Amino acid sequence: MRVISGTARGRRLHEPSGRGVRPTADRVKEAMFNIIQLRVENRRVLDLFSGTGQLGIEALSRGARGAVFVDASPESVRLTRENVELSGVSGLEAVVRRDSIAYLGEGCGRFGLIFLDPPFDTALLRESLDKIMKFDILEENGIIVCESRSDAPAPDARDPYYIASGHKYGGTKLTLYSRMAMHTQED
Numbered sequence: 001m002r003v004i005s006g007t008a009r010g011r012r013l014h015e016p017s018g019r020g021v022r023p024t025a026d027r028v029k030e031a032m033f034n035i036i037q038l039r040v041e042n043r044r045v046l047d048l049f050s051g052t053g054q055l056g057i058e059a060l061s062r063g064a065r066g067a068v069f070v071d072a073s074p075e076s077v078r079l080t081r082e083n084v085e086l087s088g089v090s091g092l093e094a095v096v097r098r099d100s101i102a103y104l105g106e107g108c109g110r111f112g113l114i115f116l117d118p119p120f121d122t123a124l125l126r127e128s129l130d131k132i133m134k135f136d137i138l139e140e141n142g143i144i145v146c147e148s149r150s151d152a153p154a155p156d157a158r159d160p161y162y163i164a165s166g167h168k169y170g171g172t173k174l175t176l177y178s179r180m181a182m183h184t185q186e187d
């Protein structure tokens with residue numbers, strides 16, 4: 001597992017020792033960042049279910065202005081902290097040990113880029129998206145990148161959120177959601 005591009009390019013990150021964390025494969029991560037490459041710089045990032053922290057670290061390496069990492073697992077929080085330090089990226093806002101769903105309802109602010117990579121075969125992806133939409137924490141024209149099994153249906157979106165695209169890579173599917181800009185009419 002390595003940082004693909006940016007200021008920390010080529011840095012190797014620590015991997016989890018057990019089977020409790022499923023890191024995003026390098027080829028899927030590379031495809032993901034090829035899709036969103038022009039929409040990372042100067043964004044505030046939320047890496048929910050951070051695991052190793054590799055997605056948020058990759059975003060910081062590519063010019064994101066700040067990142068918050070959230071995971072309930074003490075091992076994942078430790079690993080994320082180690083990897084942030086190992087990568088040498090700047091912009092770390094916080095590494096939070098908290099239930100990811102609960103974190104979304106705690107006035108966490110708004111983000112321009114949100115990574116959702118919860119454990120597969122759970123309802124956590126749908127629950128996370130529901131909370132993000134309910135509390136409207138994605139900036140206008142922001143992106144939510146969801147990782148799931150390739151055969152899992154994408155959860156529905158509700159206005160002003162919409163599914164922007166979907167991509168399959170072997171057994172993994174990336175679904176991108178976005179939030180429309182709300183235009184106000186001048187009198």
